[in-house]
Amino acid sequence: MYRRLLLSLQSATLRLDTWINRVLPQDFNPLYYTGGLSNLFLTILVVSGILIFLYYEPSLEGAYASVEFLTRDVPYGVVFRGIHRYAADAYLVAILLHLFRNWFTDRYREARDSQWLSGMFLLVVSGFAGFTGYLLVWDERSQLLTSLTVQALRSVPLVGDRLARVFLGGPGVSDTTLPRFLFLHVGPAMTLYVLLWWHYVRLRHPKIWPPSVWVLFSLGLLFILASALPATSGRPAQPGASPEGFAVDWFFLWPYVLARWLAPGWALALVVALVAYGMVVPYTLRETPEQRGVRALGQAVVVEENCTGCELCYYDCPYNAIYMVPSPYPGKSRAAANRKLLAVVVDSRCVECGICIGACPFEALELPRMLDKDVQQRIQRGARAAAPVGS
Amino acid sequence: MATVPDRTPQAEEAAPRVVGFLCDWAVRSEGLLSADDTLVGMPHVTVIRVPCSGFVKPGWLELALRSGAAGAFVCGCPMGDCLNREGNWIMEDRIDQLRKRLSRQKVDPERVAFFAFGLHEREDFLRAVAEFVDRVRGSGGKR
Ligand code: SF4
Numbered sequence: 001m002y003r004r005l006l007l008s009l010q011s012a013t014l015r016l017d018t019w020i021n022r023v024l025p026q027d028f029n030p031l032y033y034t035g036g037l038s039n040l041f042l043t044i045l046v047v048s049g050i051l052i053f054l055y056y057e058p059s060l061e062g063a064y065a066s067v068e069f070l071t072r073d074v075p076y077g078v079v080f081r082g083i084h085r086y087a088a089d090a091y092l093v094a095i096l097l098h099l100f101r102n103w104f105t106d107r108y109r110e111a112r113d114s115q116w117l118s119g120m121f122l123l124v125v126s127g128f129a130g131f132t133g134y135l136l137v138w139d140e141r142s143q144l145l146t147s148l149t150v151q152a153l154r155s156v157p158l159v160g161d162r163l164a165r166v167f168l169g170g171p172g173v174s175d176t177t178l179p180r181f182l183f184l185h186v187g188p189a190m191t192l193y194v195l196l197w198w199h200y201v202r203l204r205h206p207k208i209w210p211p212s213v214w215v216l217f218s219l220g221l222l223f224i225l226a227s228a229l230p231a232t233s234g235r236p237a238q239p240g241a242s243p244e245g246f247a248v249d250w251f252f253l254w255p256y257v258l259a260r261w262l263a264p265g266w267a268l269a270l271v272v273a274l275v276a277y278g279m280v281v282p283y284t285l286r287e288t289p290e291q292r293g294v295r296a297l298g299q300a301v302v303v304e305e306n307c308t309g310c311e312l313c314y315y316d317c318p319y320n321a322i323y324m325v326p327s328p329y330p331g332k333s334r335a336a337a338n339r340k341l342l343a344v345v346v347d348s349r350c351v352e353c354g355i356c357i358g359a360c361p362f363e364a365l366e367l368p369r370m371l372d373k374d375v376q377q378r379i380q381r382g383a384r385a386a387a388p389v390g391s
Numbered sequence: 392m393a394t395v396p397d398r399t400p401q402a403e404e405a406a407p408r409v410v411g412f413l414c415d416w417a418v419r420s421e422g423l424l425s426a427d428d429t430l431v432g433m434p435h436v437t438v439i440r441v442p443c444s445g446f447v448k449p450g451w452l453e454l455a456l457r458s459g460a461a462g463a464f465v466c467g468c469p470m471g472d473c474l475n476r477e478g479n480w481i482m483e484d485r486i487d488q489l490r491k492r493l494s495r496q497k498v499d500p501e502r503v504a505f506f507a508f509g510l511h512e513r514e515d516f517l518r519a520v521a522e523f524v525d526r527v528r529g530s531g532g533k534r
């Protein structure tokens with residue numbers, strides 16, 4: 001059932017691609033660059049964030065005023081603020097597209113689970129940084145979000161009070177609160193780069209940047225949005241006041257929208273449950289290769305006699321599954337006799353794609369269940385009818 | 392290094408033999424091939440399914456030409472959508488290099504080709520193969 005659902009989602013995703021490819025050249029299909037686009041928006045966020053940081057004053061009295069100053073009096077301040085705001089939304093859209101695309105097209109499990117897991121962490125940390133961004137303005141919305149969050153944290157059994165303390169930087173909202181929020185915004189943003197390292201470490205040549213057409217288009221769109229619909233603050237936060245409603249930003253604040261109907265503690269529990277489910281997704285479908293409809297050809301095997309240590313397979317394997325080690329003994333073939341290095345396949349990373357086989361010019365790699373000699377036979381059988389004159 | 396032979400005139404008149412490699416993840420393959428690995432409706436085109444277009448050794452394409460095929464092709468997924476992220480880009484590069492090598496050997500480089508078609512693009516794939524067959528019938532057979 002679940003399996004069937006995933007299969008039809010895969011089919012639908014690829015159908016969508018077909019349509020997009022009719023309109024755009026294949027290599028400009030934005031859905032092929034969701035990861036690169038996320039990275040682009042993250043970079044925009046960092047750059048615009050640094051500019052805003054130069055003007056921001058993390059204190060109860062000064063925060064709101066400093067943001068207003070940036071918006072009203074600093075040349076183009078309103079544009080930068082708007083760009084930071086809309087790039088955050090675009091970033092979230094891009095990573096969600098990235099997540100769903102890779103889920104639906106079956107690119108999340110087995111040898112790719114480390115990308116999936118790091119991706120879940122990236123999602124959580126990004127969401128958190130986005131949320132703390134709303135606190136920094138310190139308007140009524142920030143105040144309401146803060147009090148909801150504190151309620152939610154306090155309702156966590158055992159450690160609740162401490163969590164709330166860590167969040168506020170003290171027992172209640174005080175002078176240390178906004179510096180703490182600032183840290184909770186910038187700190188996670190930096191953590192993203194550590195997580196990105198994890199996200200990329202198993203990939204050779206990760207596509208981390210979209211085609212320049214999309215870079216220009218995204219930048220242009222952000223500039224237009226930021227100028228046409230400037231980001232604004234609500235009314236300044238009043239000590240002791242308890243504001244009710246605010247214009248919600250669904251993307252980042254959906255748990256708070258839920259908090260309208262759910263106790264904040266339950267909304268928090270729901271978020272935790274969703275993330276926990278996300279973490280186990282790659283391990284939910286236990287299927288044999290036959291059930292998945294793929295041929296299990298076996299992991300790549302190095303034919304040690306023939307390997308010359310030329311490193312071509314090492315450069316082409318998309319999963320960094322091949323390591324070059326100092327050759328322990330000389331090879332048998334003439335080309336391999338003087339080798340310095342030997343290729344070794346790390347089984348747990350190999351997805352049986354065979355790309356290394358196409359790379360090896362020395363017949364030193366094989367997929368165990370689709371051997372070179374069998375393929376050669378089939379080629380010759382296919383080409384046989386028009387028997388050549390010579391050779 | 393063995394050279395790629397000219398095709399016989401008799402073979403030239405018949406439908407030219409073509410050997411292709413098709414990625415498991417590209418065009419949907421149910422009912423695409425007959426029992427002897429040839430394309431349904433195009434018995435002169437043999438298709439070998441591979442786990443990724445990047446699996447194909449350029450040497451195999453040469454072998455196909457050397458063994459008498461008029462042309463050889465590889466079909467992977469749309470560029471940018473390789474399941475293994477890179478297979479089709481790598482293969483496209485390899486075919487470019489192979490073409491250069493073939494021209495140095497005075498073999499028409501148009502006799503090898505790379506296609507990129509997704510799950511739902513079977514019709515386009517078949518059309519591309521048919522065009523390719525026409526093309527190699529015209530030029531490839533003579534050399
Ligand atoms: S088959 Fe080769 S290229 Fe593919 S993952 Fe395994 S070692 Fe890497």
Ligand code: SF4
Binds near residue numbers: 309312360361
């Ligand atoms: S490409 Fe072949 S010969 Fe070169 S290092 Fe890899 S296995 Fe060895």
